[in-house]
Amino acid sequence: MKNTESVLKKIENLQESASSQLKNNADSNVLEDWRIKFLGRNGELSELMKVMKEVSSEDKRVIGPKLNQLKDNLNKLFESAKESSAQNLNDENSFDITLPGKNLSYGSLHPTTLIIREICEAFRSMGFQIHEGNEIETEKYNFDLLNIPSDHPARDQWDTIWLDLKNSNDKYLLRTHTSPMQARIMEKNDPPIRVVVPGKCYRYEATDATHEWEFHQIEGLAIDKNISFSELKGTLYQMARKIFGSDQKVRFRCDFFPFVEPGVDMSILWEGKWIEILGAGMVHPKVLSGVGYDPNEYSGFAFGIGPERVSMLKNKIKDIRNFHANDLRFLSQFVS
Ligand code: YSA
Numbered sequence: 263m264k265n266t267e268s269v270l271k272k273i274e275n276l277q278e279s280a281s282s283q284l285k286n287n288a289d290s291n292v293l294e295d296w297r298i299k300f301l302g303r304n305g306e307l308s309e310l311m312k313v314m315k316e317v318s319s320e321d322k323r324v325i326g327p328k329l330n331q332l333k334d335n336l337n338k339l340f341e342s343a344k345e346s347s348a349q350n351l352n353d354e355n356s357f358d359i360t361l362p363g364k365n366l367s368y369g370s371l372h373p374t375t376l377i378i379r380e381i382c383e384a385f386r387s388m389g390f391q392i393h394e395g396n397e398i399e400t401e402k403y404n405f406d407l408l409n410i411p412s413d414h415p416a417r418d419q420w421d422t423i424w425l426d427l428k429n430s431n432d433k434y435l436l437r438t439h440t441s442p443m444q445a446r447i448m449e450k451n452d453p454p455i456r457v458v459v460p461g462k463c464y465r466y467e468a469t470d471a472t473h474e475w476e477f478h479q480i481e482g483l484a485i486d487k488n489i490s491f492s493e494l495k496g497t498l499y500q501m502a503r504k505i506f507g508s509d510q511k512v513r514f515r516c517d518f519f520p521f522v523e524p525g526v527d528m529s530i531l532w533e534g535k536w537i538e539i540l541g542a543g544m545v546h547p548k549v550l551s552g553v554g555y556d557p558n559e560y561s562g563f564a565f566g567i568g569p570e571r572v573s574m575l576k577n578k579i580k581d582i583r584n585f586h587a588n589d590l591r592f593l594s595q596f597v598s
Contacts, residue, residue: 266321269313273328276306280336284343293344300336307333370597374478374585377573378460381480384504388497390456390482395443397462398425401433403442408521409548416520421466436464440481441521444545444564447483448553453560454486460569471581478569483545485555485562491524491544494563498528498542505572506530517541521549522564532575539575540567 280300285292300306310329317325371379382392401412410416420438427434443459459481467475484493495514502510513536517527522543529536542565547557570582577595579585584592 266317266324269310269317269321269325270328272310272313273325273332276300276310277332277335280306281339284339288343288347290347293340293347296343297340301340307336370593372585372593373573373577373596374570376596377569377576378478378480380505381501381567381569381572382458382460384501385458385482385497387504388456388500390458390484393443393447393457393459395440395446395459395461397437397464398434399437399442401435403445404435404437404439407445407549407552408441409546409552410520414520423464423466437461438465439463439566440479441564441566443481444483444521444549445553448485448550448555453555453562454484455562456484458482469583471583472571472574474570474582474586476586477582480567480569482542482565482567483562484564485545485550485560487560489544489561489563491563494526494542494544494565497563498540498565502528502530506532506576517543519543521546523547528565530575537571537575539571540565542566 280296283299284296288296298305302308310332314322314326314329382390386392404422405412405414405417422438423436425434425436440459440461440463443461447455447457447459460478461481462476463479464476467473469475482497484497499512502512511531513529513531514526515529517525519525519541523546525541525543527538528540528542529538531537542563545562545564550557550560550562570585573579573585574582
């Protein structure tokens with residue numbers, strides 16, 4: 263049996279040593295050490311509590327309230343020390359607010375996204391809306407409605423990845439260009455139309471420094487009464503000046519696309535060389551009538567730009583494969 267006097271003495275001693283060991287302005291590590299030592303599961307208070315099992319029920323009536331009081335006191339001590347240390351942290355005199363903060367590393371936009379946004383913004387400022395479309399297309403929209411029948415040689419140039427979808431009458435593929443969106447937009451809207459459509463395209467081709475099998479295009483379409491070729495030239499010229507600078511020279515040359523008549527490609531003069539960045543033309547009457555427009559009433563122009571190629575020129579990128587190589591040394595050059 264424990265002697266009541268000696269237990270009461272131990273309670274008193276523990277109260278004293280706990281108070282004296284809790285320093286003012288203790289940091290959170292010191293506070294935690296103190297808590298574990300005195301209030302922890304195997305701490306000094308728990309140890310002393312075990313005495314209750316060894317004393318008579320008469321003594322329990324004396325010792326019990328004292329132990330409870332001690333526990334209460336230690337908890338209060340701890341809470342008030344914690345509070346005062348938090349206040350110190352908020353006190354601007356307790357640390358140097360002029361020290362530089364820690365730099366957080368944020369993600370940034372991909373160079374392709376940046377150039378797509380820049381090009382779309384150039385067209386938006388000329389009254390074009392921005393629209394997105396599906397990457398999985400049907401043969402009808404990717405080829406047929408664009409005046410590219412199944413025996414047309416242009417199909418070989420744009421062979422792509424066909425999808426083997428069972429139980430479907432349509433043939434599905436990953437689109438080879440964004441031009442299928444021309445028909446999709448015209449089918450759902452009446453003229454006037456001014457729209458640009460950025461998006462991914464896929465072609466079954468060997469890659470090299472200027473060709474990827476997965477790349478982007480920005481399609482453009484303007485349909486109205488009396489649209490002429492000079493409006494096509496003026497719009498694309500203005501875009502080139504917005505992207506490359508106000509004195510940018512451009513060149514149009516005849517080119518062939520089955521869905522335009524006449525067709526052109528546009529090059530820009532860059533470091534002494536003419537570099538092609540897009541295909542364009544006046545929308546073919548067969549394409550207009552294919553979607554239910556009257557070609558005698560409406561005319562329009564369309565174009566398809568390769569944004570990676572534009573970015574390569576602007577940013578002196580030698581190889582298009584850098585865009586998808588996921589090399590941070592390349593990507594971090596575009597962090598703004
Ligand atoms: C033409 C006339 C129109 O009325 C409307 C659109 C077009 C463009 C047509 N649909 C087309 O795809 N033409 S294109 O094959 O010459 O590609 C257009 C642009 O996409 C190219 O100038 C180039 O910048 C980019 N491109 C094409 N193949 C690519 C590529 N970029 C990267 N990798 C490839 N494999």
